[in-house]
Amino acid sequence: PINQAALNLIRLLSAYQLQKADVSHDLLSPFWSASTKESDARAMLDAKMREKLPMQFTLQRFMEFAEQQHDNGLGISGLLTHLRAASAVPTKKAMPSNWAQILTNLLTALNWPGERNISSLEYQAVNAWKKALQQMAKLDVLGKTLSIAEAAHLIQQICTEQVFQAETEHESAIQILGIMEALSAPVDAMWCMNMNDHIWPPPARPNPLLPASIQRAAALPNADNSVQAAFAATIHQRLLHSAKHIVFSSSKTEGESQLRASPLMKDVVMIEADMPLAETLAEQLSHAGNADLTTIDDHIAPAVQVGDHVSGGTGLLKAQAICPAWAFYQYRLAAKALKTPTSGLDSMERGSLVHDVLERFWRKRHFADLRDMSEADFSQALIAAIQSTLQAFAAESSVASPTVLELEHERLSKLIGDWLQFEKTRGVAFNIVACEAEKQVQICGIEVTLKIDRIHQLESGGLVFVDYKTGQIPKTKSWGEDRITEPQLPIYAAFYAEDIAQVAGVYFGMVKIAEHAFSGVGEENFEAEPDKRKPAFTKAFIDWQHLLMHWKTSIEEIAEEIKAGESAVRFNDESELVYCEVIPLLRLPERKLQFERFQGEKA
Numbered sequence: 001p002i003n004q005a006a007l008n009l010i011r012l013l014s015a016y017q018l019q020k021a022d023v024s025h026d027l028l029s030p031f032w033s034a035s036t037k038e039s040d041a042r043a044m045l046d047a048k049m050r051e052k053l054p055m056q057f058t059l060q061r062f063m064e065f066a067e068q069q070h071d072n073g074l075g076i077s078g079l080l081t082h083l084r085a086a087s088a089v090p091t092k093k094a095m096p097s098n099w100a101q102i103l104t105n106l107l108t109a110l111n112w113p114g115e116r117n118i119s120s121l122e123y124q125a126v127n128a129w130k131k132a133l134q135q136m137a138k139l140d141v142l143g144k145t146l147s148i149a150e151a152a153h154l155i156q157q158i159c160t161e162q163v164f165q166a167e168t169e170h171e172s173a174i175q176i177l178g179i180m181e182a183l184s185a186p187v188d189a190m191w192c193m194n195m196n197d198h199i200w201p202p203p204a205r206p207n208p209l210l211p212a213s214i215q216r217a218a219a220l221p222n223a224d225n226s227v228q229a230a231f232a233a234t235i236h237q238r239l240l241h242s243a244k245h246i247v248f249s250s251s252k253t254e255g256e257s258q259l260r261a262s263p264l265m266k267d268v269v270m271i272e273a274d275m276p277l278a279e280t281l282a283e284q285l286s287h288a289g290n291a292d293l294t295t296i297d298d299h300i301a302p303a304v305q306v307g308d309h310v311s312g313g314t315g316l317l318k319a320q321a322i323c324p325a326w327a328f329y330q331y332r333l334a335a336k337a338l339k340t341p342t343s344g345l346d347s348m349e350r351g352s353l354v355h356d357v358l359e360r361f362w363r364k365r366h367f368a369d370l371r372d373m374s375e376a377d378f379s380q381a382l383i384a385a386i387q388s389t390l391q392a393f394a395a396e397s398s399v400a401s402p403t404v405l406e407l408e409h410e411r412l413s414k415l416i417g418d419w420l421q422f423e424k425t426r427g428v429a430f431n432i433v434a435c436e437a438e439k440q441v442q443i444c445g446i447e448v449t450l451k452i453d454r455i456h457q458l459e460s461g462g463l464v465f466v467d468y469k470t471g472q473i474p475k476t477k478s479w480g481e482d483r484i485t486e487p488q489l490p491i492y493a494a495f496y497a498e499d500i501a502q503v504a505g506v507y508f509g510m511v512k513i514a515e516h517a518f519s520g521v522g523e524e525n526f527e528a529e530p531d532k533r534k535p536a537f538t539k540a541f542i543d544w545q546h547l548l549m550h551w552k553t554s555i556e557e558i559a560e561e562i563k564a565g566e567s568a569v570r571f572n573d574e575s576e577l578v579y580c581e582v583i584p585l586l587r588l589p590e591r592k593l594q595f596e597r598f599q600g601e602k603a
Contacts, residue, residue: 002113002122003129005031007156009110010103013086014148017056020049020341032107034078035114041075048074050339054399059087078111085109091148097137099151104133124166132158179235189245196250200262201225201232236264247271277597280590299568301328304446310562313449314488320558320566321478321485322576328567329582337581344404351470353389353408354511355453357416358468359435360385362454366431370424382420386412415513422516430456433463441495444559452492454509462504462523465492469508473519479547480537482554485576489520490551500548521547 008026012018027046029035035042048069053062063083070076086109091102113126135158136151146154175187194200205222206212215223222228240246248268250261304310312319312331319327329335340346345353361381373381389412390405400408433455440449454466467489478485489506497503505522521535523544530539541547569586577583 002031002118002125003159005029006107006112006129007159009107009112010152010155013059013091013106014152016058018059018062020053020055023049023062030116031114032110032112033082033114034111036116038076038078042079044074045069045076047338050341052397052399054401055341055343082110093145093147095145096139096151096154099146100133100137103151103155121166125164128162128164132162187243190239190243191247191249192239193249194251195248195262195265197260197262200264201228204228232264280593299566301332301565301567303565304563306445310446313451314491316562317448317487317491317555317558318485319580320562321483321487323569323571323580323586324561324567325569325586326577326580326582327562329585330580335582335585345400345408347471349399350408353393353412354416354470355436355468356389356392357385357412358454360388361416361420362432362435367429370420382413382417415511418513419511419516429459430464432456439496443495444556444563446559446562448491450492450496452496458504460504463497463502464505464507464522465489465496466507466509468511470511473510474508476520476535477537479521479551480540483558484551484554487555487558491555493548494552494555500552501545503548
């Protein structure tokens with residue numbers, strides 16, 4: 001790793017365009033610059049870089065970005081100092097021997113191998129790096145000058161071809177070896193895996209540059225199956241005498257294919273008893289004899305006290321309804337996943353642009369304005385909304401190039417133009433009350449910030465809440481259940497208006513090419529007879545007001561759970577965790593294993 005870090009740093013200085021993932025890896029490396037003092041700040045720089053920079057950028061652009069973050073209070077002065085020092089090292093075309101010294105100067109300027117004291121293994125690796133540079137210096141005999149990119153490629157090739165095995169004080173208790181390495185010395189026990197007939201004996205692979213008949217006649221290795229069988233039989237006998245305890249295992253299936261064991265295993269006794277399963281660390285520690293250990297329930301977190309702030313808004317209540325542990329880790333402990341680098345705009349950014357364009361279009365406009373617009377006025381208003389949106393986005397972030405923004409302009413013009421024509425054709429008259437409306441409400445003592453894409457008022461006076469969606473239609477089945485796992489719109493309906501009777505409906509506005517629709521429920525759904533109502537969950541409620549009261553009660557029960565600290569790993573459908581950013585903290589594989597073993601004990 002210490003030498004790989006050196007190669008990565010050389011590529012950092014030699015590449016014309018840097019890849020965001022490579023720079024992220026370098027920032028988290030402990031082998032250069034102020035790696036101990038600034039480790040947290042460099043991790044924060046990595047997180048900000050994932051949000052603000054495009055997939056590819058130059059070293060100069062990265063340094064400018066890092067300087068901006070430093071000016072904003074991020075403590076990365078050492079990192080900037082070392083990058084500036086390395087950038088000042090001359091890197092013109094030179095002979096290989098000169099490059100050996102230049103690369104050393106570059107790494108010294110970057111403070112490689114870091115602040116901390118290196119271990120014995122790392123010290124040996126650094127010495128191997130110096131030998132690689134010495135090999136590079138000997139290539140002056142070729143009489144060719146190299147650019148920095150060529151020098152970086154050359155030293156990478158030399159390191160790849162160099163055999164390195166560090167001296168160790170202690171042998172590892174468990175070694176994973178190839179079939180030939182396993183014969184080097186006797187061991188206490190051995191487990192030979194993949195002993196299937198298509199793998200052992202190994203299939204013949206004759207040299208394609210020599211006549212096959214000559215290879216078979218000379219019994220060369222890999223010449224034919226008989227040679228391979230004889231070779232495997234010899235190795236197999238050695239394996240049988242390499243340890244006191246030996247286990248051979250083979251796979252029964254691979255995908256849908258049935259596999260067979262190697263014929264060399266025919267005389268090996270089959271193990272009849274079940275192999276003991278490996279125990280988790282928790283299971284090992286909980287064995288009898290550990291009297292000092294205390295068992296506690298880990299599904300209750302500290303209760304929310306009066307005056308405590310819990311961030312997350314409607315997302316917090318949704319996560320709590322799906323899996324309480326998700327809500328606790330992601331919202332109360334503020335754990336979240338880093339943004340995954342993408343080329344251009346990701347789906348979340350594209351969705352945000354759609355929201356922003358629609359908000360700008362509806363400013364100071366109502367349905368009557370859309371209905372009465374001429375085609376030219378409509379086109380002009382839409383283009384103005386798109387342009388102001390993209391300009392604001394470009395001023396905040398540089399993740400998208402001008403070309404990408406041009407393509408996005410075309411997409412938004414087509415998508416939102418079609419959506420607005422759909423609304424016009426639909427003919428439901430309304431007046432806009434607010435777009436991107438924010439309001440803080442108290443739900444059982446928990447402050448929740450509501451941000452509603454659109455609120456409009458019907459001719460009847462009722463308020464309708466609309467949440468734009470550009471992806472899949474959210475599942476609303478849980479709206480009729482005690483535990484609402486898609487609570488965003490029900491929260492708006494139950495807690496936004498001072499008088500719940502003012503609310504006339506809640507809908508997802510599905511802004512999708514050729515799939516425009518409003519999906520939701522409102523007063524009009526209760527005009528039909530109960531047996532004929534849609535969606536199906538509305539059949540269980542007398543009228544619209546009873547459904548609103550059900551939503552209010554259900555959401556308040558979820559809020560009470562949060563206040564009490566309920567944080568168990570409990571969910572009905574694992575597919576609902578698709579947007580959970582803290583899945584590793586839920587330890588699902590371990591819990592499944594414990595559940596399976598518990599069921600086995602009961603059986």
